[in-house]
Amino acid sequence: MQNHRRHTDAQLDSQRATCEGTRIDLAAFLALSSEARAARWRQWSAADKADVVIQQLTRLGYAWDAALVETQIAKYDAKYAIGPIDQAVEGALERLAQEHSAAARLAVASGDKAHATEERRQTTAYTNALIQYRAGVRPELLASGAWLLPSRRPGEAPHIVRMDGDWTCACCAGASMHWPIALVIGLEVAQDAMQAHDDGAPESELAAALERTNEVLERMRLRDRICAARGRYAA
Numbered sequence: 001m002q003n004h005r006r007h008t009d010a011q012l013d014s015q016r017a018t019c020e021g022t023r024i025d026l027a028a029f030l031a032l033s034s035e036a037r038a039a040r041w042r043q044w045s046a047a048d049k050a051d052v053v054i055q056q057l058t059r060l061g062y063a064w065d066a067a068l069v070e071t072q073i074a075k076y077d078a079k080y081a082i083g084p085i086d087q088a089v090e091g092a093l094e095r096l097a098q099e100h101s102a103a104a105r106l107a108v109a110s111g112d113k114a115h116a117t118e119e120r121r122q123t124t125a126y127t128n129a130l131i132q133y134r135a136g137v138r139p140e141l142l143a144s145g146a147w148l149l150p151s152r153r154p155g156e157a158p159h160i161v162r163m164d165g166d167w168t169c170a171c172c173a174g175a176s177m178h179w180p181i182a183l184v185i186g187l188e189v190a191q192d193a194m195q196a197h198d199d200g201a202p203e204s205e206l207a208a209a210l211e212r213t214n215e216v217l218e219r220m221r222l223r224d225r226i227c228a229a230r231g232r233y234a235a
């Protein structure tokens with residue numbers, strides 16, 4: 001009896017471990033800042049979204065079914081949808097990264113090694129800024145007018161970016177291009193772009209229509225995945 005019991009416990013532990021390995025960490029997700037939570041949600045696949053919604057519904061004691069999971073996902077999709085500001089900032093950072101990447105290629109072709117190195121540094125900075133922004137990192141405006149950004153590595157001093165004739169940072173990188181400066185420049189470029197296109201461009205309506213089509217397709221695919229997921233969580 002005792003042996004049998006132990007065997008069952010071991011089996012349960014192994015099942016639990018397998019389950020936890022495939023599950024999104026709900027507590028860690030809820031502990032994120034709202035910006036980071038929205039960014040994380042947008043990066044998830046439909047299966048990941050279903051996973052976290054099912055965990056939450058289970059925790060709250062709901063007897064969930066596919067329809068409820070779909071409704072909840074649609075609710076969070078709307079809540080965490082990328083807003084026009086984030087869209088403009090991500091667009092600006094991506095554009096800047098691509099422009100500098102093209103300039104680096106031109107510099108290489110013309111044999112200007114120093115210029116190519118600088119353009120590559122700019123490309124890396126804008127790309128890293130885009131990665132950080134998408135992960136939910138947002139600069140905080142200080143009373144002095146400078147921007148505060150967290151360090152990417154624990155234990156390192158944060159970045160304080162200010163306009164001092166040119167952009168400079170309080171970290172050891174100083175005025176040389178690195179992602180916090182790139183992110184602040186991206187914000188400025190995005191702001192300018194938003195002001196320039198403040199007349200309700202028809203492209204945005206087209207983008208919204210495409211988005212809706214994708215949502216319907218995604219929801220149809222999701223229906224199958226939820227059935228599979230229910231099997232996984234039923235144990």
Ligand SMILES: [Zn+2]
Nearest residue numbers: 159169171173
């Ligand atoms: Zn810095």
